[in-house]
């Protein structure tokens with residue numbers, strides 16, 4: 001069998017992670033994100049409370065929870081090297097390299113969680129800029145304010 005260019009194996013971030021088995025250039029497709037579309041938001045699927053749903057358009061989600069979906073193994077990082085992209089022309093979702101990626105590197109993307117979602121999803125990505133929660137990059141300043149605001153006074 002030919003090497004698909006990626007594999008799922010133990011990750012220091014969480015559970016299984018998606019790892020490149022060859023190098024990828026910026027913009028190159030790494031792994032498909034496969035699932036079925038649904039108009040109800042898929043809920044937490046298993047004991048790890050992982051969420052495997054991509055909102056394609058408002059009110060329509062791609063449920064990527066099947067274990068046959070290679071893309072579901074990609075972890076979130078606060079300093080991601082890839083993006084999850086919906087290609088409307090082909091109606092396919094792909095994890096695409098946002099930076100050059102070397103063989104052996106873990107492939108991560110920004111899960112884009114809301115402030116509310118982030119409160120239930122700690123982040124252990126290990127990046128220098130990690131905010132400690134899985135939250136969309138544009139919302140990170142809000143999270144910092146929120147955490148500061150909610151800190152008990154002494």
Ligand SMILES: [Zn+2]
Pocket residue numbers: 077078079123124125126127129130131132133
């Ligand atoms: Zn992080």
